[in-house]
Amino acid sequence: MVDIQPANASSASKLTWQRRRIGFSRGWAAFRHNRRGMFGLIVLVAFGVVAVLSPLLVSPDSVDPSSATGTPNSPPTAGYPLGTDSFGRSVLSLLIVGTRVSLTVGLAATVAAVFIGATFGLLSGYYGGTAVDRVLGALIDWFLVIPWLVLAIVMAAILGPTLLNIIIVIAVTSWALTARVVRASTLGVRELPFVERARALGASDRSIITRHVLPNVFPVIFAQAVLTVAVAILSETTLAILGLGDPTSISWGRTIEEAFNGGAMTNGYWWWIVPPGLAVVCVTLAFTLCGYALEEVLDPRLRDR
């Protein structure tokens, strides 16, 4: 390790933080001018607020199958702005409660997926060309080429339908793309002069990866994470529609599945099936827009000229 005086260290870290702060505000300024990104962000904040406040907005009784008092399968009325499902529950309440589950699963799965993806990508990239890279690269390729839906269905069926298992399934099936992108970035970063300098000063691989490579590929990881959330939420919905969701929880996908089983399609109960579908579309799109806006901000080559 490099021996540094405490006083210097403190001022060096102060400098670093200052630099980061400047970098962040510059990035934010660029992001703010990206209309699509801001649109996505606003939508996300709105959904986030609903998710956080959902316990205040909806009483547990109104989404309890036996306590709900609405007329089953009723179209929108003043008391039930989005109508009711077959249990007589307000679809709006289901939508609000579902926001929380859908976002939680999406975010949790993303954190796990990006952690796995970034770790493998960093190692594979940093040791590019070595045996480590070949083994990890093969693993990444393997996960990239197997059809994710088939793998997800098999895993979900074996593990059983609980929220945690759904998160695991989504994480396992969606980390590979992140790994690939991070690996590519790492390959570029490790050739930069400051990495060579650190190595010349005797820094260990671990220290180089965590202190020099990671901070430089972090923007890529972050943008990738935002994009992964979209895929994760979509995956959760897909699995739930296929009947592999947690039957004890209320999510958008589960609501669509219940509507489907409840004959909503044939009977024309559109109020039961369209709102959760549109909610998924909106959130997925919002995350995607944010993700691309971030990529633009962080990658100067993509920025509008």
Next chain:
Amino acid sequence: MSRSQRLALVFLASVLAGVGLLAAPAVADSASPSPSGSTAPTVLHVGMTSGIENPNIFAVASVAEWQAIVMQYDMLMRFGDKDLTAVPSLATGCDPNADRTVWTCHLQPGLKWSDGQPLTSKDVAFSYKFVIDKEFDVFSGYFPEGTTFETPDDVTLVWKSPTPTNGPTVPAWTYVVPEHIWGKYATADAKTIRAFSALPTVGSGPYMMTAANPGQNWTFSRNPNFWGPKPAYDSIEFQLFTNQDAMVQALKNGQIDIADGIEGSLLPAVSALPNVAVQKVVADSWINLAFNFGGRPTANGLPALQDIRVRKAIAMAIDKQQIVDKVYPGVASPGDTIIRPLSTYWHLTVPKDKLIPYDPAAANAMLDQAGYTMGSDGVRIDPKNGKPLKIRLPVSDDTQGSTQAGQLVASFLKKIGIAVTVQPVTAGKMYDIEQAGDFDAVIWYWSGDPDPNYQLSGFASSACPGLSDGCWKDPTYDAMFAKQQATLDPAARKVIVDEMQQYVYDQVPNIVLTYPETIEAYRTDKVAGLTAVPEGNGYLMPSYVYTSMVNAHPVQADTGTTPTTSGSSGIPPWVWAVVAVVVIALGLLLVRRRRGEADREELD
């Protein structure tokens, strides 16, 4: 994958998840009805929700397989069209001796199998011995232990039982199969016999299976040697629908003439279809909530459920009427006893003063008094072992409405401090779970003969392991079961059967949640002559007998005009418009985005 491709993929997928689903029935709409010329062979198209895995009669399991068997084979005496009591079939009648231990049955002369071979009393004797020897318990329960058969001539069968029996006139729900086909399996084991599969099948019924596309459709052609009246249709085709909505669309478009096993939730849509008649078949099954009493070597049920106070509290906490209203609206009635209403004579309606009332407050009080104190998490604790009252509840998702019923049960029991985890599983998995005893309670269904014996046998100690759900064992019940078996006089037997139903209801080894009706629908402009068995609100499909299939005939089309409405899948057009606008707007946004990206890629 490039970024733009990935973007397009995410977009496409989200559209699929949100909206694409809605388009499915609309696509099905555009399919044209099958043409039917006057010279072309007449085919009755039947939509089914279950398939036929194996045409082998001894491998019968699914609803479609049962109906296939009913069309292809004959019983000695069959279920009557009017009320399912025994009427002549292959036999013109059976006469008992004074103590009903020897029955002499007279076959019609000149009977032939579909392949032209003569059908004689030897085939009957062979079939009966075969199911007894091979222990095919679906068919063998009608023969008291030690029953033998003699065939003095080709048209006479003598049925000798060591104990008095009404066997032939129950009627014995077992089919006569050709000895010249099955005789070679006389020494084979049950597994080998079940694996046998050959087409066309050989039987004596009106239609024989001649072609099978597993997972899609099955063709039954008219049997030229059928002994009854000549059926009108040249063939009957079963078509499998794994999706209920698709089946209803097919009925609407005229691709199928009859739809069998429609879910209650689709009743409003089906009832609204033009030229479609709906048959609500009187409840022939019951949705059952059964508790695990252990008794199987690997059983691991919750011990608290052995306490009748807990089971009674559960029964009091469940509002059966609400289950009917929310899960089976208009197509079921609340359940009470283990013999379903279809067996009109035997079904006991529990008298008002003996009903367990829906009363969650009393249920809570009862559990408090029994010492099951409420834990801090709202789940009661068993005072004997400190275990929380948590119930694993596998539900058979092949059984209509059982998942939703499970969700309601979970919600009801939460209010009396019992936590329930609903686990939807397939029927096959459910069988494994029950046989392993790996559950606390289950929701599945029961069905059986018009005669109550089979149904009652499922609760006797002898049914464990085997038919029994949770291995409830009760000597009082067993004694009554043996008594009703030995009682031949219907009125005297009815008294015992009523007592047994009341006893099971009081002991709560299970809770009969509802009696759901089966829904069939057919095109009145295409098919006529369908006959409900039993009369009135019975099955149009061959569930007990093939009468309806023999009587069915095509409606003579005057002009051949088939209503070809399209595009209306029940979702109002303006909803489509709104969805389309939103999706197009989002799409445009992305296209613009992609174009910008492409420009930049060029710049790079």
